[in-house]
Amino acid sequence: MMTDFWDKNDLPKGNTVLIEGPLRSGHKIDYDGNVVVMGDVNAGAEVRATGHIIIFGALRGMVHSGAQGDIHAKVLALMLFPTQLRIADHITCPPQGYEEIAGKAPEVAQITGGKVVIEQLIV
Amino acid sequence: MGEVIVITSGKGGVGKTTTTANLGTALAMMGKRTVLLDTDIGLRNLDVVMGLENRIVFNLVDVAENRCRLNQAMIKDKKLDTLSLIPAAQTRDKTAITEAQMEKIARTLKKDFDYVLIDCPAGIEQGFKNAVAGADRALVVTTPEISAVRDADRVIGLLEAAGLPHPEVIINRVRFDMVRRGEMMGIDDIIDILAVELIGIVADDEDIVISTNKGEPIAKNQLSAAGKSFRDVARRLAGENVPFQDVGGGRSLWRKVCAVFNR
Ligand SMILES: Nc1ncnc2c1ncn2[C@@H]1O[C@H](COP(=O)(O)OP(=O)(O)O)[C@@H](O)[C@H]1O
Ligand SMILES: [Mg+2]
Numbered sequence: 159m160m161t162d163f164w165d166k167n168d169l170p171k172g173n174t175v176l177i178e179g180p181l182r183s184g185h186k187i188d189y190d191g192n193v194v195v196m197g198d199v200n201a202g203a204e205v206r207a208t209g210h211i212i213i214f215g216a217l218r219g220m221v222h223s224g225a226q227g228d229i230h231a232k233v234l235a236l237m238l239f240p241t242q243l244r245i246a247d248h249i250t251c252p253p254q255g256y257e258e259i260a261g262k263a264p265e266v267a268q269i270t271g272g273k274v275v276i277e278q279l280i281v
Numbered sequence: 282m283g284e285v286i287v288i289t290s291g292k293g294g295v296g297k298t299t300t301t302a303n304l305g306t307a308l309a310m311m312g313k314r315t316v317l318l319d320t321d322i323g324l325r326n327l328d329v330v331m332g333l334e335n336r337i338v339f340n341l342v343d344v345a346e347n348r349c350r351l352n353q354a355m356i357k358d359k360k361l362d363t364l365s366l367i368p369a370a371q372t373r374d375k376t377a378i379t380e381a382q383m384e385k386i387a388r389t390l391k392k393d394f395d396y397v398l399i400d401c402p403a404g405i406e407q408g409f410k411n412a413v414a415g416a417d418r419a420l421v422v423t424t425p426e427i428s429a430v431r432d433a434d435r436v437i438g439l440l441e442a443a444g445l446p447h448p449e450v451i452i453n454r455v456r457f458d459m460v461r462r463g464e465m466m467g468i469d470d471i472i473d474i475l476a477v478e479l480i481g482i483v484a485d486d487e488d489i490v491i492s493t494n495k496g497e498p499i500a501k502n503q504l505s506a507a508g509k510s511f512r513d514v515a516r517r518l519a520g521e522n523v524p525f526q527d528v529g530g531g532r533s534l535w536r537k538v539c540a541v542f543n544r
Binding site: 200 | 438
């Protein structure tokens with residue numbers, strides 16, 4: 159038996175959407191599932207997902223993962239510098255001085271100990 | 282067959298009209314048959330910037346409503362015989378003309394001209410839709426301010442949706458001293474966000490205000506750096522490879538990685 163790869167028939171269907179970026183100001187995504195964006199999400203753009211949000215680019219806009227209350231949902235971006243970031247019912251924005259350190263490495267935002275915590279992704 | 286180019290921005294006051302006047306002048310100086318179309322109905326001022334206000338008899342709305350023929354509304358430039366202007370109406374509003382009428386006018390004009398430059402009003406409503414309707418190509422003017430760049434980004438999205446997928450950007454009113462001090466967004470920062478081609482950089486220059494007030498576009502002034510910047514854009518529009526002056530402020534390695542997917 160081969161167990162080290164996924165058979166595509168065993169994977170759940172339609173729970174993740176892949177979107178080609180950049181998402182520009184005024185663009186809006188609202189998805190029941192996970193969202194992967196290839197490209198930047200610019201300020202003025204919004205991405206909302208009931209699951210995780212992964213951005214292969216710079217995040218400058220507004221994102222909301224776990225939009226229906228999933229506190230385990232994450233936001234991951236190559237450059238994480240959102241206007242505002244929400245996970246479940248937590249609303250945060252980058253602290254002052256954050257632009258000095260933002261963008262040095264991919265980062266992940268998640269709820270840890272009841273708070274949204276942003277950490278560098280170890281790769 | 283000529284090319285119809287719309288000059289737009291989203292935000293007002295960033296330099297659309299100034300750019301239209303100067304690019305038109307520069308293209309005409311290169312011998313290109315060029316016509317400028319002011320679509321800022323109700324707030325016309327391209328005629329003032331060109332110093333042609335006192336020659337207006339008919340305007341764009343008169344053409345659309347068949348009160349005159351297209352060439353009756355065309356005003357010849359004071360000096361350049363390859364350049365003319367079709368002014369906007371001052372006493373009407375943006376709903377005085379439709380997208381279909383604009384498309385027809387643009388289609389007719391490009392049979393006789395190398396370049397049809399459309400000066401777009403601010404905003405993203407009917408006036409914008411009209412200005413974009415007949416365009417083959419779009420230039421987006423922005424200044425190095427966050428609000429202007431944000432609006433440029435919005436407009437680029439709308440242009441893409443309207444079937445103009447590769448707008449080019451002119452960054453106007455750059456203050457290089459402020460960029461060097463880190464007090465103003467740099468060229469690379471702006472292009473990083475907008476992820477489109479750069480076609481021009483114009484410095485903030487009070488001589489532009491002076492020349493505008495005189496109705497003499499600065500592109501005619503061979504001694505002015507801003508004039509040269511506009512002439513460079515005209516040459517790039519015409520397909521020449523004109524290098525940009527080195528303005529510094531490169532990107533960090535990481536930002537390059539981020540930009541990969543956008544190009
Ligand atoms: N590079 C520049 N340096 C200095 N002033 C400028 C420059 N570009 C435009 N201006 C001035 O800014 C004002 C607005 O420009 P305008 O072209 O009318 O903008 P828009 O058509 O986008 O509303 C005008 O007074 C113009 O003279
Ligand atoms: Mg104007």
